[in-house]
Amino acid sequence: MDHPPRIYCYRCRKPDLLCICADVTPVPTRFGIVILQHPQESRRTISTARIVSLSLTGARLFVGLDFAGCTALHSHLAAAPGPVYLVYPERGALDVVDVMAREHGWPDGAPTFVIIDGTWAQARKIKNQNPCLDRFERVSLSPGAPSRYRIRRQPRGHYLSTVEASVLLLSRLEGSEEAFRPLLEVFDRMIDRQLSFKSGESRRGVRRPAPRPEGG
Secondary structure, eight states: OOOOOOBBBBBTTTBGGGGGGGGOOBBBOOSSEEEOHHHHHTTTTOOHHHHHHHHTTTEEEOOOOOOOOOOOHHHHHOOOOOOEEEEEEEETOEHHHHHHHHHTTTTTOOOOEEEESOOOOHOOOOOOOOGGGGGGGEEEEEOSSOOOOOSSOOTTTTTOOHHHHHHHHHHHHHSGGGGGHHHHHHHHHHHHHHHHHHHHHHHHHHOOOOOOTOOO
């Protein structure tokens, strides 16, 4: 039996039935957020990067692997009013508290934080393929609670989705968890819809085609 093609929302890049646009509300922040998203992650229905880019005023999302020729990205980072940091867990990375203590209120302009969106293997690949990121000091996050990503198992208990990492980072910088709660509410509703959708498919006996191996 042929199934009709899915209708996609061109704003949030999700199937129409799972569209998050009506749930998103603008959330202001003085800090810049730039997301570098792996192309495979951009095609995942449960990707969270667009929750961030659609919610946070001034957030930017770039999709790709090699950003050496991405003029828009380099121009955006060059125009950042303050320092630029890469959120990536490496030995010697600064904690957010260290960044706050160092900047003393950011008199020269609030910093911008670059976040890589994808699996950890994909994030590592983007970092390694883009030596332009090497000039940015690393910042790591230390979450106090496990991920709320109920539909996608994280490889380790302290790993977070992109939206959770963004909320944790900004909550600590701004000193307010409540201000960024709307992003997590969109995240939770997205997961609820996806679980309900999958449950409905199961009850109807709908079978999805087996995924093809990468490179096949």
